[in-house]
Amino acid sequence: MALVTTKEMFAKAVNSDYAIGAFNINNMEIVQAIVDAAVLENSPVILQVGTISMNYLRPAYTVKLVEAAAEDSGIDFAFHLDHGEDFEVCKRCVDMGFTSVMIDGSKHPFEENMAITKQVVEYAHAHGVVVEAELGKLAGVEDSVSVDARAATFTVPEEAAEFVEKTGVDSLAVAIGTSHGAYKFKGEPYLDFQRLSEIHKLIPDTPLVLHGASSVLPEYIDQCNAYGGAIPSATGVPESMIKEAAKYGICKVNVDTDIKLAMTAAVRKQIAEDTSSFDPRKYLGAGRDLIIEMIRHKMQAMLGSSGRR
Numbered sequence: 001m002a003l004v005t006t007k008e009m010f011a012k013a014v015n016s017d018y019a020i021g022a023f024n025i026n027n028m029e030i031v032q033a034i035v036d037a038a039v040l041e042n043s044p045v046i047l048q049v050g051t052i053s054m055n056y057l058r059p060a061y062t063v064k065l066v067e068a069a070a071e072d073s074g075i076d077f078a079f080h081l082d083h084g085e086d087f088e089v090c091k092r093c094v095d096m097g098f099t100s101v102m103i104d105g106s107k108h109p110f111e112e113n114m115a116i117t118k119q120v121v122e123y124a125h126a127h128g129v130v131v132e133a134e135l136g137k138l139a140g141v142e143d144s145v146s147v148d149a150r151a152a153t154f155t156v157p158e159e160a161a162e163f164v165e166k167t168g169v170d171s172l173a174v175a176i177g178t179s180h181g182a183y184k185f186k187g188e189p190y191l192d193f194q195r196l197s198e199i200h201k202l203i204p205d206t207p208l209v210l211h212g213a214s215s216v217l218p219e220y221i222d223q224c225n226a227y228g229g230a231i232p233s234a235t236g237v238p239e240s241m242i243k244e245a246a247k248y249g250i251c252k253v254n255v256d257t258d259i260k261l262a263m264t265a266a267v268r269k270q271i272a273e274d275t276s277s278f279d280p281r282k283y284l285g286a287g288r289d290l291i292i293e294m295i296r297h298k299m300q301a302m303l304g305s306s307g308r309r
Contacts, residue, residue, distance in 0.1 A: 003066070004076045005099045005130045009044045010171060010207035010251045018304035019210075019246040022046035022080060023295065024256035026053050029284045030263065031065050033291035035073040040292070041299040041306040046100070046252065048080035051089060063096050075309065080132070082254070090120045094129045102132040102173070110135075110159060117167040125168070132252075135163050136175030138212050157198040164206050171207040171252065174199055176245075178212035178237055191241050193248065200249035207251035213237050214257035215302070217294070220265040227268035231261075239302040246304060253303060255295075262294045263287040 009020055023034045025047055038045035047066055054062050066079050080100040084090040090101045103120040105113035117133040124131045136155035155174040164172060177191040200208065216236025224231050242253055270283040277283075299306045 001070055001074055001076045003070055003079045003097070003099045005128070006046065006078045006080070006171065006207070006252070007130060009078070012308070013044075013246075013251040014205060014207050014249060017246055018308055019242070019250050019253045020044045020046060020305055021295065021298060021303050022048045022082075022209075022252050022254045023259060024053065024082060024254070025049050025062075025066075026056065026260070027284075028065055029288040030259060030291060031069050033259075033288045034295060035069045035075065035077065037292045037295035037299065038077065038309070039073055039075055041296055042309050043299045043303075043305040043307070044077070044309045045075075045305075046078040046080050048082040048254070050082045051085065059092075059096060067097070084120070087116060087119050087123070090131075091123055094124050094127050098129065100130045100132065100170075102134070104134050104173075106134040106137050106175075110163075114163055114167055117163075117169055121168045121170075130170040132171045132173060132209055133163070133167065133169045134173040134175075134209075134211070135160055138175050138179050154192060154195060155199060157195065157202050160199045161202040164203050171209050172203070173209040173211050176210075178210060189235060189238055189241065191237070191245065193244065196245060196248045196250070204249065206249070208249040209252040209254070210242070210245055210250050211254045213242055213253045214255050214261075215239050215242075215298075216257060217261065220258070220261040220294075223265035224261065224268055227265075227272040229264070229268060239298070242302050243304065255298065258294060258298075259291055262290045266290040 013020055025031050034045060034047055049062055078100050079098050081093040081098050081102055083104045084102050090103050093101050101124055103117050105116040121131045137153045154176060160172060176196050214236050216234045221231050221233060266287040267283045270286040274282065
């Protein structure tokens, strides 16, 4: 089928009780697993890639892999740049065939963030591409993002409304307590649903995005460690909280860490149990299978997106 923008899928989700998973890609098996899960669940889906992962895959390979996935799977899905650092990165991805780009100006002061975002919006919209921006700062480390917890700031609802009005951005990533990477909370998990509700009331038709939303499933950490890993226990975002957030305008939920953990857990187990094998298809195939299982679970139990395509 085809690569599409998020406009139609977000229009259906924005005032509903479900959200759409945006899954980060790092290799071919992950691409295949995401689209296979979406086909099996009849779910809308977004494939996204950060700049470091795209450089690892190499830009031309990244685009061709995603295009092949659309052709092979027979479904439409969006192809999104995650955490574009500046206008030039976003422009290059628009020109390469991405259908959605994120400009992450959250490290800049409010006015500068708006100016950069507006510049990207003007170029992307002229080429039929939609834009996500971020307001507020999420803590944590993931791909090209690294923010100390002390520098994290929650999104101010009134600023969110002004930001959307003045930039014309299509969706907005908000900071309400999630963080990037595996180590999200010290103590009890907490999301500021009151703040999210206030943002949604002020901009009810703007799709909101939740970054840093991996659940960090303990069974994957346990499996990694059982087969030679040394990953400390970590606390992710409970799936019940993600499900609740979908009631307040969250249309897109980013998942990256859980994919990496599932791949690593499966590969470690396969190599440890099949010590005579040196065939990468076996251990990478095992990783792909576990990612499919994990994503299907998220579409059913966390996102509520199964059967919504």
